[in-house]
Amino acid sequence: MKVTVMEDILSRNDKLASENRERFSRGKIFAVNLIGTPGAGKTTILEKTLAALKGEMKIAVIEGDLFTSKDAERIEKLGIKVKQINTTGGCHLDASMVTAAIDEIGIEGIELLIIENVGNLVCPAEFDLGEDMKATVFSVTEGDDKPLKYPIIFKEAEAILLNKLDILPYTNFDLSKASDDLKKLNPTCSLFKVAATTGEGLSAWFDFLRGKVKSKGEKS
Amino acid sequence: MKVTVMEDILSRNDKLASENRERFSRGKIFAVNLIGTPGAGKTTILEKTLAALKGEMKIAVIEGDLFTSKDAERIEKLGIKVKQINTTGGCHLDASMVTAAIDEIGIEGIELLIIENVGNLVCPAEFDLGEDMKATVFSVTEGDDKPLKYPIIFKEAEAILLNKLDILPYTNFDLSKASDDLKKLNPTCSLFKVAATTGEGLSAWFDFLRGKVKSKGEKS
Numbered sequence: 001m002k003v004t005v006m007e008d009i010l011s012r013n014d015k016l017a018s019e020n021r022e023r024f025s026r027g028k029i030f031a032v033n034l035i036g037t038p039g040a041g042k043t044t045i046l047e048k049t050l051a052a053l054k055g056e057m058k059i060a061v062i063e064g065d066l067f068t069s070k071d072a073e074r075i076e077k078l079g080i081k082v083k084q085i086n087t088t089g090g091c092h093l094d095a096s097m098v099t100a101a102i103d104e105i106g107i108e109g110i111e112l113l114i115i116e117n118v119g120n121l122v123c124p125a126e127f128d129l130g131e132d133m134k135a136t137v138f139s140v141t142e143g144d145d146k147p148l149k150y151p152i153i154f155k156e157a158e159a160i161l162l163n164k165l166d167i168l169p170y171t172n173f174d175l176s177k178a179s180d181d182l183k184k185l186n187p188t189c190s191l192f193k194v195a196a197t198t199g200e201g202l203s204a205w206f207d208f209l210r211g212k213v214k215s216k217g218e219k220s
Numbered sequence: 221m222k223v224t225v226m227e228d229i230l231s232r233n234d235k236l237a238s239e240n241r242e243r244f245s246r247g248k249i250f251a252v253n254l255i256g257t258p259g260a261g262k263t264t265i266l267e268k269t270l271a272a273l274k275g276e277m278k279i280a281v282i283e284g285d286l287f288t289s290k291d292a293e294r295i296e297k298l299g300i301k302v303k304q305i306n307t308t309g310g311c312h313l314d315a316s317m318v319t320a321a322i323d324e325i326g327i328e329g330i331e332l333l334i335i336e337n338v339g340n341l342v343c344p345a346e347f348d349l350g351e352d353m354k355a356t357v358f359s360v361t362e363g364d365d366k367p368l369k370y371p372i373i374f375k376e377a378e379a380i381l382l383n384k385l386d387i388l389p390y391t392n393f394d395l396s397k398a399s400d401d402l403k404k405l406n407p408t409c410s411l412f413k414v415a416a417t418t419g420e421g422l423s424a425w426f427d428f429l430r431g432k433v434k435s436k437g438e439k440s
Contacts, residue, residue: 005225037257038341038370039362066342068369089372091311091342119370120342121258122286122311141361141384142259149288150258150339152309164361170387172417197392 013127016095020130023102024113030216031113032209033129035153036137038119041163043071044196045137045205046116050078052206057111057213062101064093064118071116081105092123095130112213121146125153132216133157139164140173147181154182159190161205166195233347236315240350243322244333250436251333252429253349255373256357258339261383263291264416265357265425266336270298272426277331277433282321284313284338291336301325312343315350332433341366345373352436353377359384360393367401374402379410381425386415 024031036042050059061082063072072084083101085093098115107113115131117124125134136157138146141164147154154160160182168175175193182191190208194201244251256262270279281302283292292304303321305313318335327333335351337344345354356377358366361384367374374380380402388395395413402411410428414421 037259037339038366039257039359065369067371070365070369089342089346091340118342119257120311120340122309122338122340123343126309139259139361141359141387145290146258149285149290151287167361167387167390170390 010126013095016099017128017130020095020098020102023107024130024132025219027107027110028217028219029107029110029113030213031115031129031131031133033115033117033124033131033134034137035117035124035134035157036119037121037142040119040137040139040142041196042116042119042137043074045161045163045194045202046114047074047078048196048199048202049114049206049209050075050080052202053112053209054078054080056210058109059112059114060105060107060110062098062105062113062115064097064116066090066118081110087118091118091120092127093117093129094127098129111217112209121150121153125156133159133212135159135161137161137163140168140171140175144174144178144181147178147185151185154185157186157189159192159205159208160186161192161194163194163196165193165200166198230346233315236319237348237350240315240318240322243327244350244352245439247327247330248437248439249327249330249333250433251335251349251351251353253335253337253344253351253354254357255337255344255354255377256339257341257362260339260357260359260362261416262336262339262357263294265381265383265414265422266334267294267298268416268419268422269334269426269429270295270300272422273332273429274298274300276430278329279332279334280325280327280330282318282325282333282335284317284336286310286338301330307338311338311340312347313337313349314347318349331437332429341370341373345376353379353432355379355381357381357383360388360391360395360398364394364398364401367398367405371405374405374409377406377409379412379425379428380406381412381414383414383416385413385420386418
């Protein structure tokens with residue numbers, strides 16, 4: 001029974017996600033679903049990304065949180081168009097929430113849409129929002145065993161940002177083991193080793209996004 | 221529709237959780253539901269707790285994970301009775317999984333049962349397993365904004381272990397802000413400030429558990 005219900009919810013979600021994807025395609029908008037556990041550094045990476053790219057392209061942000069608007073307030077300070085979604089306890093965004101958010105903020109003229117999902121290493125991986133790409137943020141303080149323990153979210157990602165490299169020396173995180181496991185799980189993903197607070201390694205991520213946005217913009 | 225389905229699932233879960241709670245009560249078993257985000261340090265705290273208490277009382281462990289048995293293997297090395305539950309992608313344990321696990325391992329004579337939930341700061345808070353107490357592990361590397369952003373799991377906990385204090389100097393975590401927020405969310409909880417890898421602060425947690433197990437054992 002439970003499985004059937006879940007399949008119904010997922011199939012309805014997939015239909016709405018396809019409609020979102022079609023809208024992003026028509027608008028030549030590159031949409032990123034930014035996922036990772038609470039505290040992995042998603043919002044800090046987002047802030048740095050917006051600061052680096054906002055002069056070059058039109059960007060909008062959708063912020064997913066359980067109850068608060070703390071992250072949206074951080075983004076608004078950067079002068080970026082942002083819509084907060086509160087899931088009132090729900091553990092992930094779904095496609096219908098994204099549809100409502102883009103209806104409200106309007107995405108006309110937007111080139112890059114970043115959707116920051118609820119902090120959670122499990123559920124967001126299962127719900128397609130219509131994005132072009134999932135980017136998973138994973139920090140070294142979470143432990144090098146996590147890719148094999150939570151494989152789906154790492155398999156689904158086109159980009160993985162391995163964050164908090166600045167505090168690597170104070171952890172027992174084995175960087176080569178984690179890199180090997182990530183490459184085995186997801187051989188084609190782009191892996192960025194970064195420290196969001198210091199900015200280390202982020203320029204490669206910015207260039208990657210620039211390339212994606214440009215490529216989407218050129219599609220007929 | 222979705223809400224009704226969720227209510228059905230929760231009400232069925234609550235019924236099974238009550239049956240588990242009744243079994244723990246008859247057996248005078250103190251049951252802990254250990255929750256927290258992936259990488260907060262649940263398994264390391266569990267290992268240290270088992271090493272400290274296994275000579276004093278009979279302990280069993282249930283390990284919840286998506287797919288692997290990595291954590292159960294860590295526990296087995298300590299000579300503790302352990303049952304691995306794989307949720308095959310599911311984001312939390314539920315009461316029926318715990319029922320099946322205690323049927324299989326047998327809990328006759330056990331005084332302390334520790335159930336390590338799937339790493340997730342959202343979903344495990346909503347599913348009663350029949351435990352006496354939820355203990356939430358929260359590490360300083362997750363950021364001091366997390367109690368207000370993920371309040372349910374902190375409100376539900378009788379004990380909160382604030383972990384990784386040893387790397388606090390390398391983070392921007394505001395300890396007094398986080399402590400204040402936790403106390404506001406949950407004024408009666410017991411807060412333990414610990415560093416699982418060094419053992420700092422854990423003796424107070426061990427004493428707290430000793431008291432709980434003794435008290436449960438004396439109930440008629």
